[in-house]
Amino acid sequence: MDILLLGAEGQLGREFKSLLNSNNLKFQTYSHNDLDITNHESVRELFKNNKLKLIINTAAYNLVDRAEDNPYLAVEVNHKAVENLALLCSKNSVFLIHFSTNYVFDGTSLEPYKINDPPNPLSVYGKSKYMGEKAILQNMDKNFLIVRTSWVFGLGPQNFIYKLLNWAKDNSTLKIVDDEIAAPTSTSDLAKATFELYSSGLSGLYHITNRGNCSRFKWAELILNEIKWTGELKPTNLSNFGLKAKRPHRAILDISELPKEIHSNLKSWEDATTIAVKRINQNQII
Numbered sequence: 329m330d331i332l333l334l335g336a337e338g339q340l341g342r343e344f345k346s347l348l349n350s351n352n353l354k355f356q357t358y359s360h361n362d363l364d365i366t367n368h369e370s371v372r373e374l375f376k377n378n379k380l381k382l383i384i385n386t387a388a389y390n391l392v393d394r395a396e397d398n399p400y401l402a403v404e405v406n407h408k409a410v411e412n413l414a415l416l417c418s419k420n421s422v423f424l425i426h427f428s429t430n431y432v433f434d435g436t437s438l439e440p441y442k443i444n445d446p447p448n449p450l451s452v453y454g455k456s457k458y459m460g461e462k463a464i465l466q467n468m469d470k471n472f473l474i475v476r477t478s479w480v481f482g483l484g485p486q487n488f489i490y491k492l493l494n495w496a497k498d499n500s501t502l503k504i505v506d507d508e509i510a511a512p513t514s515t516s517d518l519a520k521a522t523f524e525l526y527s528s529g530l531s532g533l534y535h536i537t538n539r540g541n542c543s544r545f546k547w548a549e550l551i552l553n554e555i556k557w558t559g560e561l562k563p564t565n566l567s568n569f570g571l572k573a574k575r576p577h578r579a580i581l582d583i584s585e586l587p588k589e590i591h592s593n594l595k596s597w598e599d600a601t602t603i604a605v606k607r608i609n610q611n612q613i614i
Contacts, residue, residue, distance in 0.1 A: 330353070330354050330355065330379075330380065330381040330382065331348065331353060331354065331355035331356070331380075331381060331382045331383075331384065332355070332356055332358065332374065332378070332380055332382070332383045332384070333345065333348070333355055333356070333357045333358065333383075333384045333386070334358050334363070334365060334383065334384065334385045334386060334387045335358075335359070335360070335385065335386035335387030335388065336357035336358055336359045336362075336386075337359040337360070337361075338386055338387070338388075338484070338486070339480065339481070339482035339483050339484040339486055339487060339515050340386040340427065340480060340482060340515045340518065340519065341357070341359070341387075342482065342483040342484060342515075343482050343483060343515035343516055343518070343519040344384055344386060344519050344523075345357060347519050347520065347523060356378075360387065365385075365387050365405065365409040365412075365413070366404040366405055366408065366409050368408075368409070368412045371409070371412055371413065371416065372412075372416060375416050375420050375422070380420065380422045381422065381423065382422065382423045382424075382425065382526070383413060383417060383422055383423070383424050383425070384425045385410070385413060385424065385426045385427070386427060387405065387409075388405060388406055388427065388457070389401055389402045389404075389405035389406050389453070389456070390429075390453065391453075392431070392451060392453045392571075392573045392575075393571055393572040393573045395451065395452040395453040395456065395573065396451065396452050396572040396573050397572070399452045399456070402452050402456040403452075403456045403459065405456075406453075406456035406457050406459065406460045407456050407459035407460045407463060410426060410460035410463050411460070411463035411464075411467065413426075414463050414464045414466075414467040414468050414472070415467050417468065417471065418467055418468045418469075418471075421471065422471070423471045423472065423473075423526070423531075424464065424468065424472045424473070425472070425473045425475070425522060425526060426460065426461075426472070426473070426474050426475070427474075427475050427476075427477060427522075428457050428458070428460065428461050428474055428475065428476045428477075429453075429454065429457050429476060429477065429478065430476060430477070430478035430510055430576065430579035430580075430581050431449060431450075431451060431453060431454035431457060431575070431576060431579065432447040432448075432449050432454050432457055432458040432461065432476065433445070433447055433448060433449070433454075433576055433579045434448040434449070434450050434576055434579075435450070435575070435576020435577040435578045435579040436576075436577075436578070437578065438578070439582075440541075440580040440581060440582035440583075441535075441579065441580065441581055442535075442582045442585070443533050443534065443582070443585055447461075450573075450574035450575070450576060451573035451574050451575070452573065453573060454576075461474055461533070465533075470531055471531060472531055472532075473522065473525055473526060473530070473531055473532070473533075473534065474532070474533045474534070475518070475522050475525075475534050475535075475536050476533070476534070476535050476536075476581055477513050477518055477535070477536050477537055477581070478510040478511050478512075478513055478537050478579065478580075478581055479510050479511065479512040479513055479537075479547075480513050480514075480515055480518065481512060481513070481514060481515065481601075482514060482515025482516065482604070483515065488512075488544070488547070488548075489551055489601065489604055489605060489608065490608060492504075492548055492551055492552070493551070493555065493605075493608060496552060496555070496557050496559060499559065500559040500560065501559055501560045501561075501562065502552075502559060502560070502561050502562070503562045503563075503564040503568075504544050504545045504548040504561060504562075504563065504564065505543070505544045505545060505563070505564055505565060505566045505568075505569070506543045506544065506545035506546070506563035506564070506565075507543070507565050507566055507577055508543060508544050508566055508575055508576075508577055508578075509541055509542065509543050509577065509578045509579075509580060510537075510541060510578075510579050510580055510581075511537035511538055511539075511540060511541045511542075511580060511581065511597055512537075512538060512542070512547055512597040512600065513536070513537045513538050513597075513600075514538055514595065514600035514601075514603070514604060516600075517536075517593075517594050517595055517600060518536055518537075520593070521536045521586070521590050521593065521594060522536060524587075524589075524590050525586075525587075525590065528587065530587070534585070534586060535581035535582055535583050535585070535586070536581075536583060536586065536594070537581050537583055537594075537597075538594055538595055538596060538597040538599075538600045539583070539591075539594050539595065539596045539597065540596050540597045540598070541580045541597070542597060543563075545561070545563045547597070547601065548561060549561060550598060550601055550602070551605055554601075554602055554605045554606075555605065555609065
């Protein structure tokens with residue numbers, strides 16, 4: 329086994345399974361049910377029993393509001409488990425690909441966040457993901473990719489598009505926030521761009537999203553127009569929902585430091601969203 333894929337049943341994990349299969353690569357997948365990555369000894373056994381070349385970690389605790397009530401689990405998955413992976417990868421010369429989030433920033437900048445801009449997470453979730461980043465940077469000198477991204481959507485019902493379409497089935501009026509701005513990101517484009525970075529021999533910290541940015545409201549508007557929804561869409565503010573976790577209002581990631589070829593291959597958020605909506609309507613995402 330050359331490649332180990334963690335979090336294989338999540339939407340990004342599913343995309344990587346498809347990508348690795350299409351490239352005829354030898355790999356093993358582990359979902360949460362197969363492996364508890366917070367069990368450090370179980371993870372160590374994988375290193376002992378396999379000659380690994382690459383670990384792709386798409387596993388994460390990403391229940392943003394629940395993390396406020398359960399910080400221990402968020403830290404165990406997003407920080408401690410990642411630290412264990414980093415130490416084992418460093419010791420065994422295994423390359424590590426890990427994913428982080430725009431929620432490591434506070435969203436107060438009027439400009440897109442560059443790679444080296446100082447993080448200032450607002451939530452337990454954001455803090456735990458930033459701690460995971462630091463664990464890799466502190467324990468690995470090379471042979472890693474940390475990829476920050478935002479508003480991910482792909483195969484499975486865990487994303488905004490799928491949820492919005494279900495809301496639209498049962499409601500004639502929807503209220504969506506217009507004061508949260510970022511870049512929707514297709515798992516297909518994210519996985520391909522990340523693997524291109526790895527295949528090009530690059531390492532370090534990168535930002536990958538689809539091109540452009542929008543508010544949640546504008547994103548919803550495009551999605552609902554695509555299905556010709558006849559209801560009423562109303563803009564509202566984040567503060568009206570009484571969410572436990574604070575969200576960054578404007579956490580756009582600067583992707584200009586990506587290699588030109590990879591950058592140019594990334595679709596606009598509009599095109600990526602349109603493709604996803606069509607796939608959902610064709611029952612290709614369940």
